[in-house]
Amino acid sequence: MKDKRPEWVPKNGGKEFTTKVMPGVKSNHDGLPSEHAIIKTKQVIKRNELTTEEYYQGIIEQDRIILARAITLVESNSEKHIMNAQELIKKILPHSGNSIRIGVTGVPGAGKSTLIETLGLNLIKKGHKVAVLAIDPSSSLSKGSILGDKTRMEMLSREQNCFIRPSPSGGALGGVTRKTRESILLCEAAGFDVIIIETVGVGQSEITVRSMVDFFLVVQISGAGDELQGIKKGIIEMADMIVINKADGDNVQKAKLAEAEFNQVLHYLTPATPGWHTNALACSAIKNVGIDEIWSNILLFKEQTQKNEYFAKRRKQQLLEWVHYMVEEFLLNSFYHNPKMKAMIPIIEKALYSGEKTATQAVTELLDAYKNENN
Ligand SMILES: Nc1nc2c(ncn2[C@@H]2O[C@H](COP(=O)(O)OP(=O)(O)O)[C@@H](O)[C@H]2O)c(=O)[nH]1
Ligand SMILES: [Mg+2]
Incomplete structure (x- = not known):
């Protein structure tokens, strides 16, 4: 076989151009x-x-x-x-652990980031250290982000005593949850005594955030009246406080009405935290009106729940739930990603549809096979 001649050799070039590229030596010409x-x-x-x-x-x-x-x-x-x-x-x-963990949720545009920035700046003035972490379920589903307002919190992010971290990306909500939970611990160990988790009101994200914070703040805006109709089901029951934001300009009256309406309903609901009465408050994140009141309320919450010992109890419960959650997730993964199970499931499905096997028989067979795999 003729040696392949390098490309810089002219087509009819003579022997003087003969060059042999030795095998095993890499050229650096590609830069x-x-x-x-x-x-x-x-x-x-x-x-x-x-x-x-x-x-x-x-x-x-x-x-x-x-x-x-x-x-x-x-x-x-x-x-x-x-x-x-x-x-x-x-x-x-x-x-770790020496902080108040606050979850903030609400529809996109409600003013969560603006509120967190105003609250954060107020708190830093009072001598606190504030960490803000985000959970954005949309970023793991699509590449886009609903929370992704990177230009916000600009003033807060310039503060020495502040730490802002966007949502961890990639993977299922379970993975994002673990990362955020562990990030909370790291921030606490680094001396941050106020940890704020921002999330958007999509899918399971509020439940996830509720399960890792002490205090859960729901940010609402007043619309065309009838505020309670527009609120996502179950969210009020999770809240330790509801704020009606953008109570400024022409909106003050409407916001005050919404505040009264929420307070009336909250009166009849079982509170999210035993021994604590969830209340609603109109505020303006932009004008810094009512933001100090939110903080006073959080402090009162901390004091009361520490007195009735629910504060520590909830954290212990959350830890235990988290362990169970991780075990479940591990088992499900290990079952459904096991090659043998993957092969077996369609066969069992067929037998199930044709009436050859009952559902209970199908489960028993699958679990037996899984146990044998792991012995
Ligand atoms: N008038 C008024 N606008 C606000 C207030 N808080 C936030 N906004 C505006 O509402 C829009 C959405 O705010 P943002 O904080 O990004 O909302 P998020 O999606 O819930 O984080 C922005 O244009 C803010 O300037 C407020 O208290 N009053
Ligand atoms: Mg935001």
Whole structure:
């Protein structure tokens, strides 16, 4: 076989052009770094990866850059990173928990981000450290984002005592939930005493956020009257407070009416938190009206629930529910992603439809097969 001649050799070029490209030697003409250079870069990146101890020290010293990197570690789906992250979480755990965790939900455009920014700025003035995390269920479903108002909270994000983190992306809500829960712990260990989780009122996201916070704030806006008709079912029952935002300009009267209407209904409902009366309040995030009152209410909530011990009890319950949730998720995954089960399910389905097997028989057979797989 004739040696393939490089492309720069003229078609009828003589022997003087004969060039043989030796196998195994990579040309650098494509501008890519040589293998040697790549190995060197990898070593540098490796050295830049922090040890658990370095992450831990950084967080305890309230270094926001290291906190951000630790959250990136927690958000990684790589098995090695998950292991390192768990080691870190375990280490910082004794330093976590010392905060009030506040969930904020409401339809897109209700003014959640604006409210969080105003509240956050007020709190920083009072000497608090505020972390804002977001859960955006839309970003894991589609590439788009309903929460994605990156230009908002500009003033808050400039504050030293503030930390803002957008929603972790990718994966099912379960994955996003784990990442956010663990990020809360990291923020607490880094000295943030007010943790705010913003979520949009879509799908399961409110229930998810409710399950990881102490206080749940629902942001409403007053529309054409009849506010209660427009509210998503079940959401009032989850709320520790309802605010009717945008109570400014021509809207003040309408907002006050909505406030009264909500308060009347709330009177008859079982509160989301035992021993606490959920109330409604009109406010204006833009004008900073009523925002301090929201905070006073949160403080009162904390005081009362700590007194009746529900505060700690709820956190313990949430932890336990979370463990059960993860076990369920693990088992479901392991069952439905098992190749043998995947092959067996269509066969069982057929037998079920034709009446050859009853539903109970189908389940017994599937579970027996699954148990054998795992023995
Ligand atoms: N008039 C008025 N507008 C507001 C208020 N709060 C938010 N907005 C506006 O409502 C729009 C949506 O606000 P944003 O905070 O992004 O809502 P989110 O989608 O719930 O986070 C923005 O144009 C805000 O400027 C308020 O208190 N009064
Ligand atoms: Mg927003």
